Every structure is written in structure tokens, then in C-alpha cells.
Amino acid sequence: MSAWLLMLPAVLLMAAGFLYPVALLARISLNRTNDMGAMEPAHSLETLGRLVEDEFTWELAWNTATLAASSALMATALALPVALLIRGAAPRWRGLLSLMAVAPLLVSGTARIVGWMAILGDRGLINAVLAGLGLAEEPLRLINNWTGVRIGLVESLMPYACLVLIAGLGRLDARLEEAAATLGATRFRTFLRVTLPLAAPALLAAFLLTFVLGVSAFVTPRLMGGGRVFVVATEIFDLALETVDWPAAAAMAMLLLGALAAAMLLRGLLGRRAA
Amino acid sequence: MTHLVLDRLTRRFPGAAQAAVAGISLELPKGALLALLGPSGCGKTTTLRMIAGLEKPDEGRVLVAGRDVTALPPHRRNMGVVFQSYALFPHMSAAGNVAFGLEMRGVARAERAERVRQALALVGLEELAARRPRQLSGGQQQRVALARALAIQPDLLLLDEPLSALDAKLREGVRDEIRALQQRVGATTVFVTHDQTEALAMADLVAVMNQGRVEQLASPEEVFERPATRFVATFVGRAARLSGQVEAPGTIRCGEALLRAAETPATGAVEIFIRPHHVRPVAAAENLLPARVLRRTYTGEVVSLECETPAGRLLAELPGGVPEARATAGDTLSLGFAAADLRVFPA
């Protein structure tokens, strides 16, 4: 009884901060936009149906899923060595190193983009170096396209992957690696046969978290895509704030939410079967 | 034949005021079991880890069969280690755990399977080969860890508090099993424990450690009966502790009584240790004291009597059956003990 009472604030917060807006969105998605652009109250699945029939919606879904999956994979892969380094560091350095790994979270999205522009731009650091070395006649197109978005997204997802992996690997008993060493395993084989398999749940968790964040990522695709990158989140933004078609924006958001919920459910089912 | 040599082995942890291990030297014959015994923080586990190569010594050497292995990484030392928490690989079966070391040595699949079977048979776990560690009891896990360490036919077997994670009831049985197995296989073994009973029961040699140093390296009997230092006398076994003053070599004034001891310093204040089992209710002895029983503790096999004597408080331990064991608080007895049984150290 008291446990339920303790949960009350969280439940209320959840209801106010999540359930209510989602219910509102669901309601708006049933409205219609007339050809004047005005929203007309309705209880119709017409807007949703139009989106499902539009092949551009599916292109967006594919773009979003592949962007999120590739970025999450890369972020997790890059975060692993960082997390391993932090785990192996002396305890007094560990806090500082962990803080450094997640420090990018403290930088605002816009400041990050300005930084990336200076590095990835046509006349940015990388292209200046390549041109200086005579390696590239044309600048490499590293920003304002999919490449730029992937780079930016991997960087912005890495701190989350690091957080999950640092926590996950922290529970991994270092004695196991010592045991492998005493049994004759080199560092590399210890990593392959012991560390990596035991880190698998943490790696999966890091991948899933960054994937979900990647699917809903808006700032990076918007600011680093140069208008060439179309994903679900940027489309929702355009629909809501450029064409002011709220029913379509809400319907798109409901589709995304449904897809994520389905993915979670599937993962739950698979996880149960595996166990 | 000497198999393991530790030569002035030293380890200082950064930032620590004292060395964790301060120049330990000892030799261990082939096939013998050495117990590193001491309180927590005495450096015994660090010593074991330096032998295994898991910790780098700041000074000193480790020699195995005459070969200096100090610079070798752990995976090239061929030592079987059983960790305190066993450190079994949770993602592998018992057989997989045991096979791991053989696989790393490139042992062919068929031979590997046979040796895994043998190793598991050795600890009586053939039937549980397919189980994952979490499906095994603590005692079974411990035996898998032992099989895993032995399967590689190690030059040295290193056990870090192997019994501490077990139930008190199990401990004695497993202790004897390990000892029997070790003797059967003939593995030269170093064993870390803070439990004196374990050390005394299992070891050929006991190194009592304190603050990074070996206080005494001797057989269990020697350590128990003739502790070399005050620390050993305190740490190993129980003893009544009396203070006194040497009157003449061999004679000590202790309260109102004079005691005779086989060995004493020439002069000065001393501390005297007397083991309870050396104190007997007798009519004649080199030292004989009237005693009044203060408290009687009955534990079945023995009866402990805490007594007040002119020399101070003494503890006597009597076999359950003797008539004096029926004494109760307030009774008076005559307690005696041999001069050779007193351990006297400068206070």
C-alpha cells in the first residue's frame, strides 16, 4: 500500500507529462485539415490513412530506422573502448573520466553544430588538411547531408552509450578476466571470450537506448542535414510548424509511437523466449 | 627439492603509507602446501597475486622450479588459481570453464574433452558438466573452480580463501577434500586464509603474516606450540596473557607468584602466554598455583575454566570427562604447567 503511495508522484508526473499529451495528440490526429489549411474537428482516421498510403511515409520510416540503427551501432561500438578504459582506470580517476565521457551532453545542440561546421564544412578543418596535403581536389561533403547527420548523431548518442556501458561493465567482475589470464588467455582472447560475451547485455541495452534516441532525434538531422535528410522527426516538425497541418503531424507522431511500442513489445517477447 | 622461491618480494600501493608486502622471502618444497595466514590487510592476498602475476612487485623476485617468472604476464605462468569468489565464467558450462585453459593452450578437441572429463571426475562432478555456474551450489562451484585450475596441470596451485564463501558446515569437509586432492595430484600449493584452523589443518608449512611481513614460517605444530613472536602467539590459538618481571634468567615474578620458564630474556618486563590446554589441574608441576574458579564454560568436548591465581587470570581447558571438569564457580583447584610451555616475550 505504502509502495503504491510512494509511486504516486511518479505516476502523476507520467500522466501529466506523457499520457495527457499523447492523448491530446491522438485526439488531434483524428481531426482533418481542409484545403485552406484550417483544422476541422472530426473523428476520422482519414489523415492517418492518407499517411499510411503515402509512399513517402514509408521512405521516411526506412530512412529513420536505418539512420538510427547505423548510428546506434556505431555509437555503441565507439563507446565500448571508452567504457573499458574507464573501467580499467584507477578508482580516483574513474569519476572524472566518466564525467568527461558524458560532458558532450552539457553542450547545447546549436553550439555542437557550430563546432561540427568548423570541422566538417567544405572549408572546415578536415577539408583544409586534405587540401593542404593535396589529397582532395574537391572538398569532401561531410556536412549538410546524410554523412553529416550520421557523424553528428553518433557523437550525440555516444555519451548515452557510454553511460549505459560504464554502468553495465562496472558490474562485470574483473576477477573473471584475471581468471582467464591465469588460464593462459592473452588480453585479446580474454576480451573476445570473456569480456565481450559478458558485456553483451550492456551492449544490447546501449544499442537499444541509442536506437530509440536515434529514431526520435530531431536536432541533429535538422541542423546537420542541410535540408537533405528526411526522417520522421523532421517531417513532424515541418508538418506542425511549416505547413501547420496538426492532424497530419499528430498522426505521424502516433505512427512513430506505435512503431516504437511494437519494437519494445517484440524485444520483450524475444527476451522472454531467450530466457 | 625447492619448487617455489619468493625473494624479498615487495609491493607498495601508490598513496599508501606502508608497503602492502614488505620484502617477503620464503622457500617451498615441491608438492608442499603453504598457508599464508594473517588478518585482513596483512598482505597475504597481494603476495598470492604477485605469485600469479596479477600484481607487479616493486622489488624482489618469484622463482618457480628455478626459473625467474617475475617479468612474465599471468597467461604465461601456468599457475592454477582458485579465486575467493571462484570467478567461474557465467556464460560457460562447468565443462566449458574447465576446458577454457586447455583451449588456450591449443589442446586438441578430443584430448581436451578427455582431460575435462578427468578433471571433473577428480572433483566428483562429471554429471554436472553441462550445468551453468548459476545452476550449481556454492560447494559445487568451488569444485569446478578447483577442477578448472587443476586441468591445466599447473606448476603451482594458488587458492585465495577458497572456503570463505562456503557454509560453516560444509567447510570442514571441503577443506579435507582439497587437502586430499592436493596430495593425490602432488600440486605444490599456496593457500591464503585468515582462518587459523584451516591453515593448521591443511598446510605443510604456515607463514603467519602481519603488516606485510612474515612473522613466522614453520610447521603448523611449531606455529601453534612455539609461536615465534608476540603477534603469532596472539593471532594463533587462545592464550592467557600475564605480565611479569624477570627476576633472574628462568624466573619471572608475576603478581604474587614466581614462575619458572624455559626461556626468558635476561631482564626486564615481559609478557607471558600460556595456552589453555597446557594448564592442568595437577598436584605436582614445575609451576603450581592455587586457583579459584571464576567461570566455567561447557562446550561438550572440553570444559574451559577461567580462574583467578596469584599470578593473574589463567585459562584451563580440560577434557570433558575428568573429575576437575566438574568444578563450578567459587571452587578452588591447584593448576600446574610446565616451564617449557610458557612463551615469554619482552613487554
Added chain:
Amino acid sequence: MRRALIAAIASMALALPAAAQQVGGRMTLQAYAGIFRDNYTQVVVNPFTSARGTQVQYHDGGTSAQMLGTLRAQKADPQIDVTIMDVTTAAIACAEGLVERIDASVLPVIGELDQMARDSGGACGPAVTYDHLVMIYDTRSVTPAPTRWEAMWDPAQRGRVALSAPPNIQGLALTAILAHAASGNWRNVGAAMPRLRELAPNVQTFDPNPDGYTLILNDQVRFATGWNARAQLYRDQSQGRIGVVLPEEGTAFQVNTINLVAGSKNRQQALAFMAHALSAEAQKAFTERMYYGPTNPRAQVSAEAMGRTALAPEFRNRVIPLDWNEMVRLRDNWNQRWRREVIAASGR
């Protein structure tokens, strides 16, 4: 004693005409933030407050779409009294009944406005500012000074152009201008597409962030599109680094309308403010400050300021007859064609 009485009567007499105009109270205006707010507050809002004694709360509305969102959210209990926003968004607000229908019978000053200003608002509030699409460029690296949109097509400007693709209205306006230039009909998107495809390789970004002005000042691009009023201010702020051209091929108006929010709790103050905002003096002041074209022809704007708007005689005929309400219906199709034919062809 007598003197004091005369002084009192004199001061009353002086105060009388002002007192008649006093409205007092308070109201809330929703409009764009940033430099629009700064300038509008200084030359339009503050004079209104001192003349009428009405406190005006300026609510930063963000984009027009966000302002519409605020109006929708507050429909049951409006906190905003007057809103200034883009004509296409205002049309939605009008259709949804979020703003009041209004005409010269309620607000006589509407009768002073030019025809387009009255038409823009439909049945609801009229145009309060005119702005138009301009080409902005980096005067340090682009010489001689360009006069045509065509300058952006120069192969030497590869990767040096920032465009705002539809559904952004700058992209829609540019498309209409190119269609008009190529075919004489701004609705003919098919005439604009080949030109845009040719331009695509030169485009660095179809979504300039934070905006084209910043990208030029940071040497990221040399050309961008912009709205004249802001562009003029940035030109002045950058000491001429940013150049502003009203290209020969044409331009299109962007219109902001002023509206009375339906259910306003300060209707009297709101109407007084709208009358002031549309008055010749406020229109003159704001044009001279920020170079938005006046919608009230009686505004006696200095020739210098007028020359920096599209209402200057030499520019008037360059303004294409774009109808934003019609654009709303064409928009989705244009949007898709841009994605398929222009952005996909930009090859990055």
C-alpha cells in the same frame, strides 16, 4: 490665488483633448521576437502606450505557426488580444474563428489602407507590414554586385548557396518568382523546376541554420535568400558585409496581418492598438526603422527608407502577383516536387 486657479484651468484645458483619447488598461500583443520586437516596441508600441495610457504586454510568439498554436491552445480562454502573423497562417486562424472578422465599420483606419492590404486579410484583420523576398550575398567575395537571381547559378558558386526549401515560405516564394520569370505565371511550377535543378549543385544547404545571414558572415556560403526588412538591418549591422538585392527577375511579397483575437478580454484596447498600428504615423515610423513596406499609403515615408522597400517606384513592377491563399493549395505538390527533383538532384 487667482493665478493658481488660472493655472489649474489651463492645465485642465490642456489635458482635455488627451483625456478624450485615453484608453488606459492593458492588453497583450503577440508578434515576432528578436529584432522585430525591439524595433516594433520602440517605434510603435511605446508611442501608443504614452499616448493612450494602455500598458502593452509583448508576447514573443516565435514563428507564425507557433503563434497559431498558442491561439488554438488558448481558444477557450484567450490571453492574447492582438496578433501579428504571416498571412497564410492568419487565414487559418480566420477560418478557424480564432480571430475576429473585422472591417472599416469597426476599425475606420482600414478604409485608409491600400487595396492589397484590405484583401490580404480576407474577412479578418488587414495587412500591417509588407516584406519581400531578396537575394542576400557576401559583398566581400561577390563582385561585381549582382543584380539578378541568376548570379546564384554561376558554376563558380558551387556549394556556396543557401536556400530554404519548401514548405518554408521563402522556398515557395522563390519557386513562384522563378515560375513567373520563366512563364509569366507564378503557379506554373513546371517552369521553375528545371531552373531549380540546375541550381541544386550549388546549394550548400536547403535549410540554413541558424539563418542565411549567419552562414554568410561565417564564410559558409556567399548567397542566400532572405526577407528584405531583416536583410536591410543585417546589412546595416554588418557594415555592408551583407549585400541585399531585389533581383530583376522579380520578388514576391510576404504579408503580415494584424488581427483581433476572438474573445479578447481587452477588446477596446485591442482595437485602439490596431488603429494605431495601421495609422499613417506608426506605419511611417516602422518603415523608417525597419524597412517593412507600409500598408497605409498616407504614411509619409522618407524617400531613403521607401527606396529600401519593394514599394519604391522602380521596384513596384518587379513584385509578382502571388496570392498566398492560393499557394496554400499548391504547396503540398510543390513540396514533393522539390524533394524528388531538386533536393535529390543536389548530389551530396
